[in-house]
Amino acid sequence: MNILLPALSPTMEQGNLVKWLVKEGQQVNSGDILAEIETDKATMELESPDDGIIQKIIVEEGSENIPVNSPIAILKVDGEDELPNSGLVVNEKSSEAEVNIPNDIQSTSVSISSIFNNQVTDDKNWSEKEISMREALNEAIAEEMDLDKDVFLLGEEVAEYDGAYKVTQGLLDKFGSKRVLDTPISEHGFTGLAIGAAMAGLKPICEFMTFNFSMQAIDQIINSAAKSLYMSGGEINVPIVFRGPNGAAARVGAQHSQCFISWYSHIPGLIVVAPSNARDAKGLLKSSIRNPNPVIFLEHELLYKEKSNVPSENDFLIPIGKANIINEGSDLTIIGFSMSIHRILLALPEIQQLGLNPDIIDLRSIKPLDEECIYQSVKKTNRVVIVEDGWGNTSFGSHLSYLIQSNCFDYLDSEIVKVSGKDVPMPYAENLEALALPTREEIISAVKKVTYKN
Amino acid sequence: MAKKISNSFTNKELLGFYEKMFLIRKFEEKAGQLYGAGKIGGFCHLYIGQEAVVTGILSSIQSEDTVVTSYRDHGHILARGVDPKFVMAELTGRKDGISKGKGGSMHMFSKANRFYGGHGIVGAQVPIGVGLAFAHKYRGEKKISRVYVGDGAMNNGQVFEAFNLASLWNLPVLFIIENNRYGMGTAVNRSAAGKELYERATVFGIKGEKINGMDFFEVSQAAIRARDHIYENSKPYVLEMDTYRYRGHSMSDPATYRSKDEVNEMKSNDPILSMKNKLLKDYKINEDELNNVEINIKKQIKEVEKFSLESPLPEINELFTEVYL
The missing domain is CATH 3.40.50.920 (Rossmann fold)
Incomplete structure (x- = not known):
């Protein structure tokens, strides 16, 4: 049977074959780890689907951008013929019902990045490189944490796990556990904590794994973060960034697919930004972290991989508004x-x-x-x-x-x-x-x- | 009569604490009158009866420490040393109010006095107070965050989340549960399962105890004990104060859910009277000195009232300021 590159996350379309842990001719049992696959979110282990012998490795280790569902190896299952029987190949499209998908965002990614790369948004000659929005956000956080010791990051899985969507990858190693904190699954509590820390003058970046979970904490965001400056007569400001993916990702269902633009832009005292590309994401996130008000920074999971030319300089900012x-x-x-x-x-x-x-x-x-x-x-x-x-x-x-x-x-x-x-x-x-x-x-x-x- | 409790306060300091309690009492009585006269609007939650709690805790506070509480906050901001005339002018919604008339009774803050509100949503101040403690630790400051929470809020989920985070991250925070026996009109035994409220924090590994919140000296000693524990162990602490509010939940609450006898019994154990008696008998403080304190406070309250009524309404352009910085 063919071993196919599996989809290991809702948004994964391709992956990298980091390492083969088996050799051709090796006997494997169902559940044995065959390879390490790097997805858009993490490095995952690929298990053998059955008992058998690795007959052939099709895709060498180190290969990148392998499309999901393409064969990467052939497993001779005990009792099978020498050559893989095409009838056993899983995920064969021909047997599926005709699916008419009216809108395919993924197919346009190349033209989209070229449109954004042709944008001249500022006069300065920046030294630029093409990176994904995920990397741009990571750079923005790292640069601002470097510049200002009051900036810290907290949220679920932001530290040791490297971020549920890899946005915060490597930040724990760089800044240590005092400034990059894994929280319990406790949005209401850690959001309130972050707001209190901001009232005391720190500048938290509070990550919601997705903005759907911010509803657990929405009282703190609206009643404590947004209103305190006004109801204290200007005494208490709350310099905080709430960030994370917003809107519908890919087939994660009703409770994980919702856009909060209308919710948060309704509230006086909140700033709301929603970048569409890597360059804007970096410049706007840096501006948001430096802003003395609470900022709702709405990302989009399907855009994390989108690349555009992004300045590397510390002082690259995109103004809010x-x-x-x-x-x-x-x-x-x-x-x-x-x-x-x-x-x-x-x-x-x-x-x-x-x-x-x-x-x-x-x-x-x-x-x-x-x-x-x-x-x-x-x-x-x-x-x-x-x-x-x-x-x-x-x-x-x-x-x-x-x-x-x-x-x-x-x-x-x-x-x-x-x-x-x-x-x-x-x-x-x-x-x-x-x-x-x-x-x-x-x-x-x-x-x-x-x-x-x- | 109770014996003199050994502590390190001078008679002058004790007189200062008595003065603070008396100030809070008279301030709140005046606020009640002004509310009745239509000079104060909206919600107005009085602290009468609970003065020993905030004053006893005050006796353990360093000036750099931070404090945060709920909407029953007049006594707390006065204890932090904010001039009562700015507090009363906030209650009357005037330009000179501590929040420029834009906050009201429930929303008062003073960075200079390390008072961080004044929060109107039950329980919301608890994670915020843990956040203040986080900032203290993050900056390596020897400060403690003191977080007041009512018995009603002790059933609110975010309070438990905050306990967990405070203990998990070893934050310098003292939780003070002001158990005045009723969350609005609902008695504690009708709202909270289990035995003692403070035990809801101890399950998270937070050391705690229950204290007679009607006695300044008992509160003070516990507060100092808690403070020293936090200093020595870099861990949170919880004190549950058994206390009582003489008035209703707010000015509009007739408090028909409890008997006159119960209220009178609690009043017979009044924290201000009992402190006065102790100062006279155990500390040999001269009655004239105590009377002088009272006379001066009564005089001050008259000035406070006058100030709060003479201060103009906020300028119209204040409507649109301070939404963003």
Whole structure:
């Protein structure tokens, strides 16, 4: 039988074969460790699926970016023929039901990184290298911890485990257990603790393994972190960053797939940022750590692997409250942030085929909002589409469309169309999950609607 | 009569603690009157009856130590040395209030006096106080965070999370459970399973004891014992104070859930009267000196009242300031 590279995490699409622990011709038993596989999250051990002999090693150790489900070795199972019987190969696609997935984000990663790499967001000549958002966030934390001894990191599995999503990898070794702390699974408690430490002048980076778990601590975030400056008459500020993945990752179901943009941007006293690419992630996280207010820093698990050119310098910052026009046009304005930017870019070629060239605004900061950038664009294009992953009811996108109509009423040539997540808990099935989020087709149809191309 | 308890306080210091208790009592009585007169709005939770707790703890505090408590915070911020006129002006919602009139009775803070609120959500101050202790340890300071928590909050989940973290990370924090027997209208025996509230902390490896919270000297001695334990062992400590509030949970609470007899019985053991008696009999402090303290406080409270009513309302532009720094 073929031994295939398994998917070892919900977001893993490829892996690296770090090491073979067996040789060709070796007898193995079911459950024996065959190899070490590096995933997007961790290095995992691959177990033998059956008793038999390793007949052939197909993929050498040290190989990188091996697609999930590709054969890496052949196991001759006791009682089987010499050559693998193709009928026994698991995960054979042909036997599966036809799955029609309306939206495939992964397939666009190359073009997305090239779009972001062509962005000139500042004048300075930085020394840049292409790294993933995961690495960019790690660099931002490490640099700020180097610069300021009051900055420390706490959260579940951030230290010895190297971070559930590898964002905090290596930080324990670098800064020690006094400044990089594994917490118990105790969001309400450790969030309150971090806020108290911030009140005393420290600058905690409080990681939520995902923002879904921040609901356990939302009273502390809103009632203690966001409101203390005001209700103390300016006496007590809370310099803290709450960060972690937000929104829907990949098939992790209703309780682990939710966007909190609308929740937190509702609250006075909180800053809310949501970067869409590695460069912005680094610059915004550094600005957030230096900011004296509580900052909700919303990452996205599916973007952790996305690469772009990122400056290595300590003083590279992206200001909070500045949007970024990532495609300049004149026919309409499409507004998004975080993951929805990638959905918009996925639809862009088809939009261009309609003869339309849009302004695409990546908000980056949700609160404070770069209203000037938005209104300038709308006054130029007169048409607006808003794309948000979160639910559309009483949503940030709804508020944004209110702001636009009240500030640009005379400039609008069409209604504002909002493409939001569907008003359902996130389904598990692959096709339903894709439909629950804004699809390429919906974005294109919204564009057609505001440009009267229906 | 109780015997003189040996301690290191001079008579002058003891008079100072008596003065503080008397100040808190008179301040709260005045706050109650001003509430009745419509000068104080919203929620107003009085501390009358519990003064020995905050004053006894005060006797163990170094000036650099931090304190955090819940919404019944008037006595706590006064004990930390904030001028009562700024506290009363906060209750009347005026410009000169300690929070510029933007916090109210439940939300008062003073960094200069190491007082970190003033928190309105039951239990929320407990992890925050553990966080203050975390900062002390992180910076290598010889400071203790003192966290007050009511009996009602002792059923709140985050309190247990905070106990766990404090003990797990060996943080310099003293938890003071002010068990005044009722969480709003619900008696402790109707809300808390188990025997003693402080035992809910001891299961996390936190040393603790229950103290007569109506007696300044007993509270003071326990507070010093706890402080020294924290210094020596770098571990948290818990004190449960058996105490009583004479008034309702808040000004709008008629307190029909308890009998007049019960209240009167507790009042017969009044912490201020009993301290006064001890100072007279065991410490031979002159009655004139004690009377002088009382006269001066009563005079001060009149000035405090005047200040709090004459201070203007906050400027309109204050509405939008201090949302962000």
